Amino acid sequence: MAKKKKVEPLTGAALLQKVKTLDTFSKEQKAKACGYYTVTKGGVERVSMMQFLNALLAADGIELDGKAATDGRAGRSASYRLSVQANGNLLIGIAYTKQMALKPGDEFELVLGRKHIQLKQLDPVE
Incomplete structure (x- = not known):
């Protein structure tokens, strides 16, 4: 028995175009026709639906991992958790200030609650 070449x-x-031509096929049939399957040692074909669906999303430009295009500089993403430094300062990092479009000199009012600290941005003085 000749071995079937892996496609x-x-x-x-190419994936999007092929799927459009297979409009009468089931999801599994489309995945298999596009090469998203494996053959087990027993000769059973298993369709890789997750790989197929992820490839479709990627081909359509949809990114579910939250990996946004960056400016080439790697850095930590905002975790929305802060720690008090050894000198007692509470540092708000650049990830947060960029997200809020803050500029040097912006002022805030610190509001202490029972279980929270709130920063309220003050209107700029003109």
Whole structure:
């Protein structure tokens, strides 16, 4: 019995085009036709639906991992948790100030609650 050559799964525009031509097929049939399946040692074909659906999303430009395009500089993402430093200061990092579009000199009012601290941005003085 001749071994079947492994077909590389389609990606990108080729994947989208192929799926459009298979409109009468089931999801599993589309995945298999686009190369998203494996053959077990017993000869059973298993469709890789998750890989197929992820490839479709990627081909359509949808990113579910939250990995946004960056300006090439790696850094930590905002965790929305802060720690008091050894000198007693509470440092608010650049990830937060960029997200809020803050500029040097912006002023805040510190409001202490029972279980929270709130920063209220003051209107700029003109």
